[in-house]
Amino acid sequence: MEKMKYKMSSRATILLGRESVSRVDGAIIELVKNTYDADAGFCLICFDVKHDHIYILDNGSGMTKGIIESCWMLIGTDNKRVEYLSAKNRIKSGEKGIGRFALDRLGSKCKMYTKHESENLICWETDWSSFEKSGQIIDDVEANFSYCPGQQFEDVIPIEIKNAIAQCARENHNNQFSLKSGTLFSISGLRDKWSDREKEKVIDVLGYLIPPVEQQNYAIIIQRSLTSTAFKVDSDITDDYDYKVRAHFDGKKVTAKVFRNEFDLNIMPKELFRQPAFSFEPYRLEDFSKEYFEITRTVSELTGNDSSAYANMCESVGPFDFQFIFMKLSNRGEGPYYYKAVSRKRKIWMENHGGLKIYRDNFLVRPYGDPTSKSFDWLGLDARKGINPVAISDKSEQWHVNNSQLQGTVLISRVYNASILDKSSREGIIENEFFDALSSLLIAIISIFEKDRAHIVKNIKRYNDQQNQRERAKEEAAGIAKTVLGKKNKRTKEKSSDAASDTEKLATAVQIYQEEREELISEIKLLRALATNGLMTTTMVHDLKSINALLVSRVRGFKLAIRQNDTLQIQRNLDDLKTNDEFLKSWITVITTQTKKDRRRRLKKDIYKVLSESLKLISPILNRKMVEIQFATDGGEAYKKIFATDFDSIIYNLVINSIESFEETKVSERQITIRVESDDDNLMVHYSDNGHGLTEAFKKNPYSIFKYGTTSKFDAEGNAVGTGLGMYIVASSINEYKGRYTITKVEDGFGLDITIPLSEEGR
Structure with missing residues (x-):
């Protein structure tokens, strides 16, 4: 040829x-x-x-x-x-x-x-x-x-x-x-x-x-x-920053050095460091006095993703270095958090040098971090902030940074990061699953700084509030308003003085504020109930789909069994019908009951009875999931003014997590144990299951599961698919009653002890 x-x-x-x-x-x-x-x-x-x-x-x-x-x-x-x-x-x-x-x-x-x-x-x-x-x-x-x-x-x-x-x-x-x-x-x-x-x-x-x-x-x-x-x-390097992080990823773990330069240690009161939130590393006085603190986290500990497939993908990304600085552009609206003064030159510097840039083998990969391109915010930090735009002092400690407040460099290599591929145009990187894994690791490293800053500022605010006695002032104002308005109703029709009139106006305003606050609380209760309903529906989606598939076809089978006078088949159809209907009734009852207005009103109720009723409502759901609940009490009673929906949310979200744990764990019997007891001062609820417990990602810091947005559910690419709401709702509901929660078991099951004060001060 x-x-x-x-x-x-x-x-x-x-x-x-x-x-x-x-x-x-x-x-x-x-x-x-x-x-x-x-x-x-x-x-x-x-x-x-x-x-x-x-x-x-x-x-x-x-x-x-x-x-x-x-x-x-x-x-x-x-x-x-x-x-x-x-x-x-x-x-x-x-x-x-x-x-x-x-x-x-x-x-x-x-x-x-x-x-x-x-x-x-x-x-x-x-x-x-x-x-x-x-x-x-x-x-x-x-x-x-x-x-x-x-x-x-x-x-x-x-x-x-x-x-x-x-x-x-x-x-x-x-x-x-x-x-x-x-x-x-x-x-x-x-x-x-x-x-x-x-x-x-x-x-x-x-x-x-x-x-x-x-x-x-x-x-x-x-x-x-x-x-x-x-x-x-030359690149214009600056020493004027609030935070600096230097991180290295070796393929399995991240080691990060965190430099704090935001807080003025000279004006931070020493009493602050005697508070519980500042009594452990790296938040002690001696930690603030050091140049930096260092932490090491595995991929699962850093991201919360315990999947071996995701860990392997991150390992395939290869080692890299990541350094960035954070700059506040002003102190306006932040609050008295002992910040150092902010230079006016910062905004100009960040406009010229800001953004996170990628360097491959010491050369810039364009257009990442270029303020004139659409890839300036290539990690999507501003969208992430928009989803959860909480203040730095928010109690959830879920504050997120804006892209415009960061400047940094990501150092990769074509030798050690061969899975991160250049586009044929020689500008940009092919955004495949490995680039997504790199991005998720970088965001997780950024979150190290975010969580540190949020923890510090939240607890500085808490300390300042205690020092200023803001809560006591609110309570006293509410009492005065009630007294003043009571006197007004008894007052004769004589012309009141200007001072009395002003006092009445102020008292009326305080009372209006209280009424509006109660309306907001009611809305929050409704939103929590709806969120819990959504989580429960997600947990049962497979069962609901199965029933949906049978809704029409089962009639055909029923007719055939009746025509043939097949009593055995008729009985089987009736049993299936009863089981499915009980399950649907339970699900519908839970959803409609939780959103009832009276369960979102603060009423004096026996908490024992409220918990028992909540469990009774979901028993058909638990039966279908083959979950056995052992509910035991000391035979007592615990009356308190509560929102019943709060206790529904606590129990249902704990049960939802247990069911999901059972789905991933092979155990011969799926068991949940709830034991309730009380004394003159407190109600105690002891909850435990025999599922898989916490994933490795949370065992070192188990209480992070209560933070907003924290989830252990990820897809194959490492993207979070869980809402991160369930345990956050549990913690928020307990905190509203000034209660306490203690994790008692993280392996071979999960355990949580809840203590609720019964006095009205513990409302």
Whole structure:
């Protein structure tokens, strides 16, 4: 069989290159990357627009004739993929072998001088328009090549550029700017109009092109024109931050150093650190006095996702480093939380430098963190904040940061993070499941700082409220209002004084406030009841679907059994009908009962009886789920003014969690034990089940399950699918009665002890 060879049009080749390097700033970046890969100490870019030239100079290793032929002129070469480490152990950033087309993007002609230590100076020259001739194949296109014996590399560098390099060397006092070897590109026939504004755009991009830590070993130098003064492009690093986090992920766990710089220890009262919330690490006085505290978390502990598939995916993402700072832009509206003063310059600095940027092998991956692009908030932090926009002092400790308040860098590598793939356009990353896993890990690391800050501020607020006796003032005001308004009703029709009138107005306002507060409480009760109903329905969705599938088809089977007079089949149908109807009745009764208005009114009731009635309502549901409840009491009574729906929510959410635990655990008998007892002061409820207990993610910090949004339910990609409401509702309901809850068991089942004060002060 005869063989035929593929051919490629020279024009098609260059068009492909222009597709890959379509933007002028992208072209500059590609050429700068090549200088870094060549172990250069610097790269200088000179815009000699007046003479239709751009110069790009580096002092890297240069190229030999063999390298030019086998690598530089081989389109699509994989030499950087195979030989990915440079002589200075830099991981080479290029790998697709099309970066040289960046030269074509900038200008129609290019002359290159390159000097390798092993050969004479080389001059290479090409006219990119020669690629565009019709009918020509790639093999027909040639470049000019010649040695320059007797000439040194410095001899071909324009004197203005050479002087600029000498000036940089004097200012930095090192040999980073030696010119013994390297490469100089002289690009002419410029394709763009290089206005001052266009130059500044490129300069801004180059300021972030490499992370600050690498700028000590590699410099980018700019000359706006051939005669202008050269300057080094640096990232503007600031020490003015409120929080800083440095984190490293090794594939299995995250180690993070958290630097607090927000709170003024000089004005924080020492009494504050005698409060329970500040009595343990890392919230003690000595912890605040240290430069930073360090924590280590496994993937499951950090994210709450105990799935082995998710852990494996995170391990496949590979190791990375993540550093970020948090800045408040003002103290306005925050409250007296002992903050340090906020500089007015912060807002300007964040506008110019804010955002979370990704660096692959020490080079910026665009457009992540670029304030001019849609990928500025690529982690979706603002949307996350919008879903739960609570204040920093909220008791849930679920405050989230705005994207505009963060600045940071994510450091990855194509060697160690091979699953994080570049797009073919050379801008952006393919957003596959591994990129999603990376994003979820980064958000979890950010949450370390969020939880720390929220815990501190919430408890500072609690301390200040206690010091200011705000709650006592409210109670006293309510009492005064009641007294004043009572006197008003008994007062004669004599004309009242202005002072008395003002007092009555104030008392009326307080009473209106109390009435509105009661209305809000009633709304909260309704929302909790609806949320609990939703959670219960979700737990039973499989059973409801099964019944739904039978609703019509069972009639057909019933008719057939009656026609055939099959008494056994008729009885089976009746039994199934009864079981399903009891289940549906129970579900409907629970939902409708919880939302009844009288259960959202504060009435004096026997809590023993309320709990017993709640369990009786859901017994058909438990029977269908094959769950046995052992309910025992000490035979006492415990009367208290309560909202019955609160105790429904406590019991139902605990039961829902137990049912879901049973679904994931193979146990011979599904058992829940509830024991109720009381004394003169308190009611005690002891709850336990024999499910799987808490997942590994929560065993070190089990009380985090009571925080809003905390869930152990995730899909295969690591996205949270649980609501994180169930145990939060339990805790919120108990807290409203100034009760206490204690986790008694986390393995081989779950246990919780609840104590509710019976005095009216414990309402």
